[in-house]
Amino acid sequence: xxxxxxxxxxxxxxxxxxxxxxxxxxxxxxxxxxxxxxxxxxxxxxxxxxxxxxxxxxxxxxxxxxxxxxxxxxxxxxxxxxxxxxxxxxxxxxxxxxxxxxxxxxxxxxxxxxxxxxxxxxxxxxxxxxxxxxxxxxxxxxxxxxxxxxxxxxxxxxxxxxxxxxxxxxxxxxxxxxxxxxxxxxxxxxxxxxxxxxxxxxxxxxxxxxxxxxxxxxxxxxxxxxxxxxxxxxxxxxxxxxx
Numbered sequence: 001x002x003x004x005x006x007x008x009x010x011x012x013x014x015x016x017x018x019x020x021x022x023x024x025x026x027x028x029x030x031x032x033x034x035x036x037x038x039x040x041x042x043x044x045x046x047x048x049x050x051x052x053x054x055x056x057x058x059x060x061x062x063x064x065x066x067x068x069x070x071x072x073x074x075x076x077x078x079x080x081x082x083x084x085x086x087x088x089x090x091x092x093x094x095x096x097x098x099x100x101x102x103x104x105x106x107x108x109x110x111x112x113x114x115x116x117x118x119x120x121x122x123x124x125x126x127x128x129x130x131x132x133x134x135x136x137x138x139x140x141x142x143x144x145x146x147x148x149x150x151x152x153x154x155x156x157x158x159x160x161x162x163x164x165x166x167x168x169x170x171x172x173x174x175x176x177x178x179x180x181x182x183x184x185x186x187x188x189x190x191x192x193x194x195x196x197x198x199x200x201x202x203x204x205x206x207x208x209x210x211x212x213x214x215x216x217x218x219x220x221x222x223x224x225x226x227x228x229x230x231x232x233x234x235x236x237x238x239x240x241x242x243x
Contacts, residue, residue, distance in 0.1 A: 198227040
């Protein structure tokens with residue numbers, strides 16, 4: 001993450017939806033473990049309880065470990081999340097979602113090399129996965145390679161042309177590369193797809209500021225502040241434009 005621009009990582013995948021043939025006493029744990037509608041704490045407790053049952057198939061163990069990792073992820077415990085994604089992958093080496101989510105977790109932790117490797121693995125298994133391209137692009141930015149990031153964001157947009165986050169992220173990559181007109185184009189696309197969020201207006205305003213177009217920069221910062229009046233960074237940027 002960089003100051004006023006926070007890259008938009010595509011979030012956790014959906015629960016696996018897989019169920020084991022387990023005793024009725026554990027059925028509620030199975031439901032809670034794979035549910036997206038419960039608290040992370042409830043997910044962790046249910047999944048850990050379910051893993052105590054020694055009748056789970058290898059695939060069911062992998063699915064439960066994945067859901068357990070997802071619970072830790074949502075709790076913000078990235079280390080335990082990564083450990084359980086890794087355990088799921090060890091049991092099921094073709095588990096694309098586990099590579100994807102572990103790669104996203106590595107990216108959050110700043111371990112960009114491992115994040116790139118995991119998204120590579122996810123893309124070998126799911127070669128048209130726009131989210132994996134997007135998140136690998138973010139990892140390339142973390143490695144200081146906006147050129148590689150832009151190539152991945154291009155692919156993400158090809159497969160999912162109306163995903164706002166990818167336009168924002170590619171705009172940031174163009175900004176990092178000093179291509180401010182292209183950055184403005186992508187931030188504008190993001191704003192059109194997500195008009196109620198201040199981050200796109202703030203980012204586009206910063207690009208206008210780099211082009212020394214202070215009037216347009218101030219206009220964007222004004223609109224962004226109207227959407228997020230408690231965002232101190234936006235006031236700082238607008239102040240810089242006034243000077």
